[in-house]
Amino acid sequence: MSGPGSSYTLSRRRFGAALAGALGLAALGGCAAGATKTSSGSANATIFDSGVVHDIVLKFDDSAYDTMIASYLDNETKDWIETAVTIDGVSYEKAGLRLKGNSSLRGLTASSSSSASTSSSAAATTTGRQGGGGMGGNSISADNPEDLPWLVRLDKYVDGQAHQGYTEFVVRSNNSESALNEAVALELLGSAGLATEKSFSTRLSVNGGTEVLRLVVENPGDKWMADNFDGSGILYKAESNGDYSYRGDDAAKYDDVFDQESGDKDDFTPLIAFLKFINESDDATFGSDLGKYLDVDAFAKYLAFQELVQNSDDIDGPGNNSYLRYTADTKIMTVVNWDLNLAFGGMGGGGGMPGGGGMPAGGGAAPSGAPDQNDGGQRQAPTGGGGKGNGGGGFGGRSNILVTRFQANTTFAAAYTKAQTDLKASLYTSGTAKTILDKRAAVLTAQATDLVSADTITSESEKIATIFA
Structure with a gap:
């Protein structure tokens, strides 16, 4: 590359026919000292x-x-x-x-x-x-x-x-x-x-x-948490090569699986307890007690929203894109969205992968039974209960134990279906x-x-x- 004052020639970006991330807009205002x-x-x-x-x-x-x-x-x-x-x-x-x-x-x-x-x-x-x-x-x-x-x-x-x-x-x-x-x-x-x-x-x-x-x-960080949640808490980011499996109580085993973005440093205790529950509870306990660990209504709405905007790279997509926000007062996790640049068919045309997530090595091909991208990647509620948090299954060979078990439960699956109907009405039919x-x-x-x-x-x-x- 040439010196700091030189001009770089842009190779005109040509993207696939699919749509993509857009532009909210921004600017300035109060400036930091020294600006x-x-x-x-x-x-x-x-x-x-x-x-x-x-x-x-x-x-x-x-x-x-x-x-x-x-x-x-x-x-x-x-x-x-x-x-x-x-x-x-x-x-x-x-x-x-x-x-x-x-x-x-x-x-x-x-x-x-x-x-x-x-x-x-x-x-x-x-x-x-x-x-x-x-x-x-x-x-x-x-x-x-x-x-x-x-x-x-x-x-x-x-x-x-x-x-x-x-x-x-x-x-x-x-x-x-x-x-x-x-x-x-x-x-x-x-x-x-x-x-x-x-x-x-x-x-x-x-x-x-x-x-x-x-x-x-x-x-997402401390300011983002203060703007979006009440009370103190911890924010964990799922790593692209990680999963939602339970790896024991040693926090060091989660170093390359989740990254703590805010809150008290090196506190993986709430995360480990959550992962242990979603992986090791039996089906009856999972159904009766999940609400003690997770904001169930928000998660049903989260899954319904991903379906509505046809985002193929969410919590159970190839990039493992998600955050978990732990609220200290309630001791409950909330699944938080990250990475929507594949929303609204953004996979089409050039078939580009997400900007914020990643696909693990060897995870490029969709396995047999993976959702057809032309139908919006519709999730199919599976049968069965617990298991490993990194099993094969969604586009790119990824699945998520929380999603799998949530949709296998009749009550939770019904909440997800209702959330789809409600969101379609409030966001699409309404003209919003x-x-x-x-x-x-x-x-x-x-x-x-x-x-x-x-x-x-x-x-x-x-x-x-x-x-x-």
């Missing part, structure tokens, strides 16, 4: 304002970047580097930046100026796509950092540095040009009464390079989904057609709207 204001087309906008396409500029040292890429290509380590970040004209020095995602980075190749190995180990079995990577498309190159999935952390090296109270932002991958599907799905998730992540669309440029349209999503889609598409048409054509925005919007019928 510098400059002019910006989205200046004076509030972060996560859905009526504005925002501006983010990253500037970092090329040698540090090449070293980071080389480290990932060598052993898939995601090292942090220092970057300057400008958000809607407000600049922050010494922020942290690292790669974010798993399958979204498959097929990543080193920059042309780097001596690193040519591609990631994951790319040996599959090719990534441009515009954020993933399976089923073209390779992605470190020559185009504006296309990579990123985690930006403003307070990584400067304590207290934040943009309007937010410290972490995820630059998402997608296999559509407008990325409307994920933004619409995230907003609908909130309309359904479930915890969601805010999002915004942005013009992103790196080291003076070409601007591209990307979706940015808040990264169409209103959200039209609003977000209109913002892109008015403010971002220099990045994505109006025809593309219209076409991708129309494809999403067919799901609402």
Whole structure:
């Protein structure tokens, strides 16, 4: 790669015909001490304002970047580097930046100026796509950092540095040009009464390079928990290569299975108790006592929502995408959504995999009996009770013991079916989904057609709207 002030040429991102993550919108507001204001087309906008396409500029040292890429290509380590970040004209020095995602980075190749190995180990079995990577498309190159999935952390090296109270932002991958599907799905998730992540669309440029349209999503953490839940608690993130199996009472055995994102450090006791119950309870006890461990109504609604938006990569998808939020007062877990860039048929066309999750090695082929992607990946309630938390079964050879047992229980399965009916009425039949889609598409048409054509925005919007019928 060339020097920090050089211009990177964007290989125009071409995504599959399927839709994808969208753009909630954002901007600035109260600035952290030490932040510098400059002019910006989205200046004076509030972060996560859905009526504005925002501006983010990253500037970092090329040698540090090449070293980071080389480290990932060598052993898939995601090292942090220092970057300057400008958000809607407000600049922050010494922020942290690292790669974010798993399958979204498959097929990543080193920059042309780097001596690193040519591609990631994951790319040996599959090719990534441009515009954020993933399976089923073209390779992605470190020559185009504006296309990579990123985690930006403003307070990584400067304590207290934040943009309007937010410290972490995820630059998402997608296999559509407008990325409307994920933004619409995230907003609908909130309309359904479930915890969601805010999002915004942005013009992103790196080291003076070409601007591209990307979706940015808040990264769940302490602030996110305070905004979405009452009382204190702990947030656990399921790792892409993990599962919901019970591995005994030694917390060290869960190091690569769940990551604790907030709350008291190194407290896996509530998680282990939950996993032990869902794996080892008999069917009768599971049915009678699950409500003592899990917000059952929220989980039924969560599963129904994933079905409604045709997301094939949720808690029992190939990326194992989910969070568990433990509420200390009630001692109950809540399953929380993560990664909706395959919502509304986002798997179509190029067949790209998710930006935030990953498929374990060898998990690329759907097993016999896996749901047909053309029917929205409809879950079939299985028969039987407990078992291992990592059995084969859903798309990509994954299943989840909690989902399997929940839908095998007559009472819980009925709650799931009712939630499907209720959500379809409240989100689709009511016109709520169409209103959200039209609003977000209109913002892109008015403010971002220099990045994505109006025809593309219209076409991708129309494809999403067919799901609402």
